[in-house]
Amino acid sequence: MQSHRSVKEEIKQVADIVQAIGQFVQLKKAGRNFTGLCPFHAEKDPSFNVSPDRQMFHCFGCKKGGDIFAFWMEYHGLTFPEALKDLADRYNVQIPDRFSPSEEKKRSRLRETLLKINESAAQYFQRALTKGGRGNPAADYLKKRGITGDIISEFRLGWAPDSWDGITGYLRRQDTDMERAAKAGLIVNRKGGGYYDRFRGRIMFPIINLRGQVVGFGGRVLDDSLPKYLNTPETPVFHKGEFPYGLNASFRAIREKGTAVIVEGYMDLLALRRHGLDQVVATLGTALTPQHIRRIKGYAREALVVFDSDEAGIEAALRSLPLFLNEGLPARAVVLPEGHDPDSFVNREGLPRFMELLNRASPMFDFFLEQKLSRSGTDIEEKVRVLKEILPALSQLHNEAQRTLYAGRVSERIGIKEEVVLSELNSFRRNRSENTLERNLKGRVGRTETDKKIGDIQLLNLLVHHPGTVEALRDSGCGALISNRTVSKAVAYIFHKQEENGPVSLEGLVGDVEDEDVRIQLREVMLAESIYPEQEVDQAVMEIMEKARQKRLSDSVKEIRDDPEALNDLLLKLRDRNRC
Ligand SMILES: [Zn+2]
Known part of the structure; x- marks a missing residue:
């Protein structure tokens, strides 16, 4: 089998x-x-x-x-x-x-079941939307908002009827495990026993992951009642803020265009899609998260984030700058004219006008700077406070020319001398980069000349990239030369595997190593370049063997220092060796 x-x-x-x-x-x-x-x-x-x-x-x-x-x-x-x-x-x-193993099996079974229940619920909501045709409030609403049948079916939109026993009754009739359906967040435990529908009188937006599975739902009311949006709570298959809405439908367009347009609401996304802008995702009515950006940067070279012009929108834009800088995804801020959201704007003004706004959008940093400055007063304390707020963001710019440019702009706008801004900036960066440098030194395996001096990593690199040396070095005692414990374990592992199975290829074996640090160490050396070119391998092996011999010798000298007779023997041995 x-x-x-x-x-x-x-x-x-x-x-x-x-x-x-x-x-x-x-x-x-x-x-x-x-x-x-x-x-x-x-x-x-x-x-x-x-x-x-x-x-x-x-x-x-x-x-x-x-x-x-x-x-x-x-x-x-x-x-x-x-x-x-x-x-x-x-x-x-x-x-x-x-x-x-049974624990894992249980967990993955549970998730499989929840996904099945979600899928069945999505189909129920979809049918409820088309049922009744005219007079179905959700269908009328979508029609009024200009959402076409194509989009409705592509995004699998649905309708949760305004009832306490809609999806609950449906799932029961399907013989669904109701406790599981409650775990999926579709129904809620009633105090006196039984269940009721969580989503009532809402347009349903299935949240679909990159593997095409319905992991949860967002529901939006048709009127102004609150809450406007209701999402599936945390479940074993749905985690809020994990990925942006619509990415499953948009990622190809995003990759093709190189940009991702990020909006807040479902209806904003659908309106833009309807007008032919496909590279768009929505944040599900929550703030942008690092996870959102990490997903998006897998496809986009730049993000265009559309914010409302109200106070909350501006605040959200300012908060998002460090996220983009941290994730290394260039971003621009698009601020809509007052009173508009993307949905209303594109429907009234059309896509070309919306694209104009996108094209004119300023880099997130400029936007940040202008906002901070426009809010500050003119006395000295205020100026220093603004500078302190700007420095962290400024220091995260990659490009030195860009940093200097912005420092100049900051100086001009705040009225603090450019030298002062730059020197504040440099000392801020120095403090940070010391930490980074340390991290890099720990993490990377370089390949400079000085690295060729044989140390722990060099020995491991030699064994991994030139497996022919394993046999030669296995009995040389070179393990004693290694001071790093993790490297020492990794080397021992390689020797052990060779002894067991003959010449080894490590690819398949690394996964079997139990010690996490050793696994990491082996992967890093495997991905690093070979330090020794083919013609230097023999020389390196000889050097290692010689060093190992000397080490053995000096160790035994240490051991017998207090034993005159043994010392005498050793000296005789050494004399014999030097003679031949
Ligand atoms: Zn990483």
């Missing part, structure tokens, strides 16, 4: 990790590897590496890494069996049966 492991191997044979990850992260070729901005932590410079040779990924920043399964689990928030099933479906590999 086919085992779990062989299914995994089969998927690895047919799936290409660069292509698989490339769907979600913009990757650029860099030497033998591909690099991109890490989807798992905030960063401005790419430290996320994918190796086609090794079929593995590794982030030198947050240390996440592994094979295609590790990526799938981390990115989509799945258990191993779920990732296995997902990838098996995707690459047409048959899974005979499940072999997962």
Whole structure:
């Protein structure tokens, strides 16, 4: 019978990790590897590496890494069996049966059930929208707002009738496990027992993930009653702020155009789509989150964020600047004329006028600066306060010319001398960069001349990139030369595997290493370039063997220093050796 492991191997044979990850992260070729901005932590410079040779990924920043399964689990928030099933479906590999530990199995079963219930609910809401034709308040509402049938079916819009027992009755008739349906957030436990509908009298927007599954719903009222939006609560399959609404429908257009237009509401998104702007996502009525931006930057080179011109809208824009700077995604702020949202604007003025607004949008930083300045007073304390607020944002600009330019602008606008702004800025940056430098030194494996002096990493690099040396060095005692404990364990692991199985290829084995630090260490060395070119390998091996010999010798000298007889023996031995 086919085992779990062989299914995994089969998927690895047919799936290409660069292509698989490339769907979600913009990757650029860099030497033998591909690099991109890490989807798992905030960063401005790419430290996320994918190796086609090794079929593995590794982030030198947050240390996440592994094979295609590790990526799938981390990115989509799945258990191993779920990732296995997902990838098996995707690459047409048959899974005979499940072999997962029971806890994981339980969790993934629960999620599978919730997704099924959501799917069934989505179909119920969709039918409720088309039922009754004219006179159906939701259908009339959408029609009045100009939302066409195409969009209704593409986004699977629906209607939750204004009833306490609509979806509840439907699910019961379907023999659904009602406790599970409550867990999915569709129905609510009644105090005296039983259940009632959570969404009543609302247009339903299924929230669909990048794998095409309905993970939750947003419901919007037809009138001005509150709350205007009601979302599925946190469930095992839905996490608020995890990804922007509409990304599943828009990511191709976003990738094609290179820009993502970010709006707040569902209706804003649909209105723009209706007018032919496809590269748009919505934040589900919540503030932008780092997760939103991390998802978007997998497809976009720039974000255009559309804000309302009211106080709350401006505040939201100001708060979003550090998020964009942290994630390294350039962004511009689009502020609509007073009293408008994207929906009302595009419907009244048309798409060309909306595009004009987009084209005129200022970079988020300029917007930030102007807003901060326009709100400040003129006395000295006020000026210093504004400068303090601006420095963190200013210091995050990549480009020195750009920083100097902005420093000049800040100086002009606040009326503080440019030298003063620049020197404040530099001292702010110095404090920060000391931390960064330290991080980089810890994380990266360089390849400079001085690195060739044989140390821990060099030895490990040699073993990994020139497997022929493993045999030669295994019995040399070179393990004693290593001072770093993690490297020492990694080297021991390689020797052990060689002893067990003969010449090893590490690709498949790294996943079996239990010690997380050792796994990370091995991945980093595997993704790093080889330090020694082929013609220097023999020399390096000799040097290591010689060093190991000396180390053995000096260790034994230490041991026998207090034992005159043994010392005498040793001296005789050394004399004999020097003679020949
Ligand atoms: Zn990372």
